[in-house]
Amino acid sequence: MVTIKTPGQAASQPEQQIPTKPAGNGIAVTPKAIEKIRSGMAQEGISPEEGGLRLGVMGGGCSGLSYSIRFDTRPRERDRVYEFDGVRIFVDPKSFIYLHGMTLDYEQTLMKQGFNFINPNSNRSCGCGSSFS
16 A cells, blocks of 8 residues: 655644645646545545545546545555545555546535545546546
C-alpha cells in the first residue's frame, strides 16, 4: 500500500490551504470537498482512522467512462491512499490511470450541488459532468 500525505499537515503548524493543482501524479482535494467528505463520513458512521472516500472510474455513461464515488471502511491492498487534513482518499490502480492529476472539489450553488471532478485527463464529458472519455 502506498501512503501519500500532503506536506505541512503537522499539528503544530497552522492549517494550510490545499492547492487546487495536484503535485506530480497525485490528486488534490479542495478544502470545501474535505469538509463535505468529513461531514458525510460522520453521518455514515465511518471512522476517519480506518475508512475514507473511494474514488474510481467505471465503464459506461454517455461519454464512455463514468466517475464512481463512495465511502469505504478501509483501503484495499493495492490502493493508493492520500490523506488531506485527516481525510483519506482511496484510489485503485486502474482508476488512478484516469484520475492522476485531477482535483476533487465540492460545489454548492442554486443550480447544482455535489462533487466536481476537475480532470485534465478528460478529453470530453457529458452535460451532467459524471461521464467522460
